[in-house]
Amino acid sequence: MKSAPFIAVEGPIGAGKTTLATMLSHELNLPLVKEIVEENPFLASFYQDIDEWSFQLEMFFLCNRFKQLEDTGVHYVEQNTPVISDYHIYKNMIFADRTLKGTKRDKYRQIYHLLTDDLPKPNLVLYIEAELDTLMYRINKRGRSFEQDMDPAYMEQLIADYKTGMDYLANSSNPPVIIKVNAEQLDFVEHPEHFRQIVNQVKEYII
Numbered sequence: 001m002k003s004a005p006f007i008a009v010e011g012p013i014g015a016g017k018t019t020l021a022t023m024l025s026h027e028l029n030l031p032l033v034k035e036i037v038e039e040n041p042f043l044a045s046f047y048q049d050i051d052e053w054s055f056q057l058e059m060f061f062l063c064n065r066f067k068q069l070e071d072t073g074v075h076y077v078e079q080n081t082p083v084i085s086d087y088h089i090y091k092n093m094i095f096a097d098r099t100l101k102g103t104k105r106d107k108y109r110q111i112y113h114l115l116t117d118d119l120p121k122p123n124l125v126l127y128i129e130a131e132l133d134t135l136m137y138r139i140n141k142r143g144r145s146f147e148q149d150m151d152p153a154y155m156e157q158l159i160a161d162y163k164t165g166m167d168y169l170a171n172s173s174n175p176p177v178i179i180k181v182n183a184e185q186l187d188f189v190e191h192p193e194h195f196r197q198i199v200n201q202v203k204e205y206i207i
């Protein structure tokens with residue numbers, strides 16, 4: 001890796017992205033970019049009726065992330081300063097391809113590319129893979145009100161969509177390094193030695 005790492009932690013809902021990104025940020029003294037969740041005015045309505053609210057929700061996420069990515073480019077990537085984020089902008093496409101249909105999906109794809117193609121992308125991705133039961137357990141444990149009726153079928157689809165999405169990234173031009181973190185085998189919260197293993201892998205890319 002020639003430039004400083006722009007690290008993204010990815011994985012399906014509840015995989016532990018924010019948890020791991022925050023722990024790494026503290027351990028490695030890296031600035032942290034976190035996704036905006038609580039201020040999102042559409043999430044609760046979206047989970048009540050996905051078809052009705054998906055376009056508004058996906059656009060809201062896209063606009064927020066566009067701004068964050070622009071800022072990350074100016075403040076960190078262009079300064080060759082390492083930075084860690086609890087998401088990759090490509091997550092927009094993973095979700096939107098699942099939740100949007102027809103012309104709205106086509107329009108969204110065009111807007112996504114217009115906004116993001118010329119912006120910097122993470123060059124190191126930590127992809128947390130976890131099984132449905134683990135994700136559902138963590139979502140319930142976290143206790144966000146709007147996620148309490150999370151549909152396991154939606155989660156199953158997202159798990160598969162994430163696998164496809166990460167394969168797509170790995171085979172794209174100028175692909176990031178992708179480190180898989182198997183959440184069924186590595187518990188970076190409960191086991192400090194598991195966290196250390198991840199830290200050591202990431203350190204190899206810090207210049």
Ligand SMILES: Nc1ncnc2c1ncn2[C@@H]1O[C@H](COP(=O)(O)OP(=O)(O)OP(=O)(O)O)[C@@H](O)[C@H]1O
Pocket residue numbers: 011012013014015016017018019020086138139141142186187188189190
């Ligand atoms: N390795 C772990 N072991 C046990 N609990 C964990 C672990 N990682 C995360 N958690 C817990 O699971 C819940 C979800 O974690 P977190 O919010 O980091 O997930 P996320 O992937 O960022 O979620 P989202 O996709 O909603 O942004 C939190 O309550 C967190 O404390």
Ligand SMILES: Nc1nc(=O)c2ncn([C@H]3C[C@H](O)[C@@H](CO)O3)c2[nH]1
Pocket residue numbers: 013035037043057058061091092095096099147
């Ligand atoms: N539809 C949809 N598109 C996205 O880009 C997206 N990003 C996150 N989320 C959902 C997952 C968690 O409930 C919550 C916090 O991550 O928001 C999304 N949902």
